Amino acid sequence: MTEIQKRALELKQERGAIILAHNYVDESLPGIADLCGDSLELSMKASKTNAKVIVVCGVRFMAETVKLLSPDATVLLPCSDAGCPMADMADGTMVEKARSEHPDAIAMAYVNTTAETKAHVDICCTSGNAERVVSSIPSDKKIIFLPDANLGSNVSHKLGRNVIPWKGCCPIHDKVTAEMIENNRRMHPGAVVMVHPECRPETVAAADVALSTGAMLKFVRESNAKEFIVGTESGIIPRLIRENPGKTFHPLLPELVCADMKKITVEQVVESLRNDTEAIVVPDDVASKALESVRRMLAL
Numbered sequence: 001m002t003e004i005q006k007r008a009l010e011l012k013q014e015r016g017a018i019i020l021a022h023n024y025v026d027e028s029l030p031g032i033a034d035l036c037g038d039s040l041e042l043s044m045k046a047s048k049t050n051a052k053v054i055v056v057c058g059v060r061f062m063a064e065t066v067k068l069l070s071p072d073a074t075v076l077l078p079c080s081d082a083g084c085p086m087a088d089m090a091d092g093t094m095v096e097k098a099r100s101e102h103p104d105a106i107a108m109a110y111v112n113t114t115a116e117t118k119a120h121v122d123i124c125c126t127s128g129n130a131e132r133v134v135s136s137i138p139s140d141k142k143i144i145f146l147p148d149a150n151l152g153s154n155v156s157h158k159l160g161r162n163v164i165p166w167k168g169c170c171p172i173h174d175k176v177t178a179e180m181i182e183n184n185r186r187m188h189p190g191a192v193v194m195v196h197p198e199c200r201p202e203t204v205a206a207a208d209v210a211l212s213t214g215a216m217l218k219f220v221r222e223s224n225a226k227e228f229i230v231g232t233e234s235g236i237i238p239r240l241i242r243e244n245p246g247k248t249f250h251p252l253l254p255e256l257v258c259a260d261m262k263k264i265t266v267e268q269v270v271e272s273l274r275n276d277t278e279a280i281v282v283p284d285d286v287a288s289k290a291l292e293s294v295r296r297m298l299a300l
Contacts, residue, residue: 004266008273018034019269023038023217030238038213039111042066053073055076055272056078059260061115064290076276078271078272079278081263082264086148090147091114091116094146098166106142108122110146117146118290118294123296124294130155131158142162144164148170149167149168150169150174150199152165152166153165173232175255175256178200181252188229192227193228193252196232197210217236221243227247227249228240228250229252237249
């Protein structure tokens with residue numbers, strides 16, 4: 001452990017803090033984190049602690065969701081400009097415009113959205129529970145699914161539901177193509193191909209499984225296969241290797257790197273714990289509405 005990591009742990013203890021690290025962040029951060037995982041998973045686990053301070057190693061929409069579920073805690077985002085391009089593809093004004101065009105539709109937001117956007121929809125979903133949430137909505141209802149057109153299309157194709165997709169995507173997962181999968185299969189015959197549900201429908205069809213990062217970790221842990229091709233942000237691979245000795249992992253595309261997820265450093269965590277750098281504030285009126293859309297999802 002480095003000296004700066006040790007300092008982060010000291011400050012964490014002094015502040016009564018916990019540190020959350022998303023599966024995609026820099027490899028130095030899980031070593032100081034209390035919890036590692038998907039965005040909503042981290043938010044829910046953090047809400048069950050008594051932490052006075054919660055440091056989010058991830059991106060802004062994640063920190064906002066943590067604040068929604070832990071309103072009395074000081075929630076810190078060590079790098080103020082760690083954002084999400086996909087989350088920026090849907091704001092409240094855009095949602096209200098879509099709702100006016102489809103007044104009878106249910107508006108559903110992927111959790112990869114800002115609190116302000118969540119405040120304008122009926123319900124939220126994750127990549128892992130999107131099918132379940134869509135299935136809970138009466139079959140005669142159209143669904144405005146935002147902001148990820150790929151995830152919305154994948155759910156629509158599987159369930160045969162009338163989903164109105166959004167003009168948005170994850171720029172990282174949208175890069176993955178079926179041709180890349182075919183090339184990787186030739187290089188690694190017999191390997192299981194995992195991709196994220198944020199990938200294009202034709203890419204998902206070419207893979208063996210389409211899973212959220214949390215589901216990928218579980219799938220690999222329980223699988224008898226020994227070799228995997230990983231079609232998501234490359235930051236998950238070190239954790240897969242750590243948790244599955246004897247199994248081999250190949251990045252489907254080494255360039256699948258989210259620059260925003262990599263922005264936070266241990267040095268910034270230390271600075272944040274010292275000075276409450278970038279304490280997240282969600283206005284009360286926004287928080288109450290956004291929390292309701294999250295709670296409707298959790299109730300399922």
